[in-house]
Amino acid sequence: MKGKRGTKSVAKNGRVRTDLSIQIGKAARKARLRKGLTQADVAERVKLTNEVYGRLERGDMTPSTPTLAKLSAVLGVRADVLLGLSGPDTSQAQPVPGDELPPEARRLLRTVRTLDDVQLNVFKGTAAGFLKLKRRRRQRQRRRDKASGADT
Numbered sequence: 001m002k003g004k005r006g007t008k009s010v011a012k013n014g015r016v017r018t019d020l021s022i023q024i025g026k027a028a029r030k031a032r033l034r035k036g037l038t039q040a041d042v043a044e045r046v047k048l049t050n051e052v053y054g055r056l057e058r059g060d061m062t063p064s065t066p067t068l069a070k071l072s073a074v075l076g077v078r079a080d081v082l083l084g085l086s087g088p089d090t091s092q093a094q095p096v097p098g099d100e101l102p103p104e105a106r107r108l109l110r111t112v113r114t115l116d117d118v119q120l121n122v123f124k125g126t127a128a129g130f131l132k133l134k135r136r137r138r139q140r141q142r143r144r145d146k147a148s149g150a151d152t
Contacts, residue, residue, distance in 0.1 A: 017059045017060060018059075018062065020062055020083070020084075021056075021059045021060065021061060021062040022059035023059075023082075023083065023084040024056070024059070024062065024063065024068070024082050024083065024084075025056060025057045025058055025059035025060075026059070027077065027081060027082045027083075027084065028042075028056065028057050028071060028075060028077075028082060029057045031075035031076065031077040031082075032057070032075060035075065035076065036103065037075075037103075037106075038103060038106075038107075039053055039054055039057065040107075040110065041103070041106050041110075042071070042074055042075065044110055045070075045074040046067060046070045046071050046074050047070070048067065056071075068082065068083075
């Protein structure tokens with residue numbers, strides 16, 4: 001945004017956007033994309049609704065201090081980088097648990113967390129059935145491999 005530091009502008013939706021909120025939003029988006037996370041992934045981990053996180057990332061709002069701290073931890077970016085006070089050295093020592101999961105698995109986990117007890121039991125039964133089927137197929141394949149190895 002051009003102009004003096006600390007200036008405000010009004011977004012299309014009528015919300016006031018400050019240089020700070022825009023800076024935080026841009027830095028958060030850049031860090032989120034670098035980590036391969038979706039907005040929903042970050043929102044869930046920071047304990048915000050998807051809508052609120054989207055507004056934050058667009059620069060339509062400035063996060064509270066506790067939210068900024070959580071955002072920093074989830075995105076693996078120091079708070080001073082999010083605030084635009086330092087350069088692009090964005091590394092933090094501790095990785096966030098769950099980052100090693102692909103996006104599809106993270107989406108599935110988010111969905112599973114919304115299930116009630118009955119739905120969760122049905123899901124567990126279905127998953128157990130799939131695992132049993134996978135084991136049987138693996139055992140059959142091993143038998144076939146042994147049989148074909150013995151034939152040669």
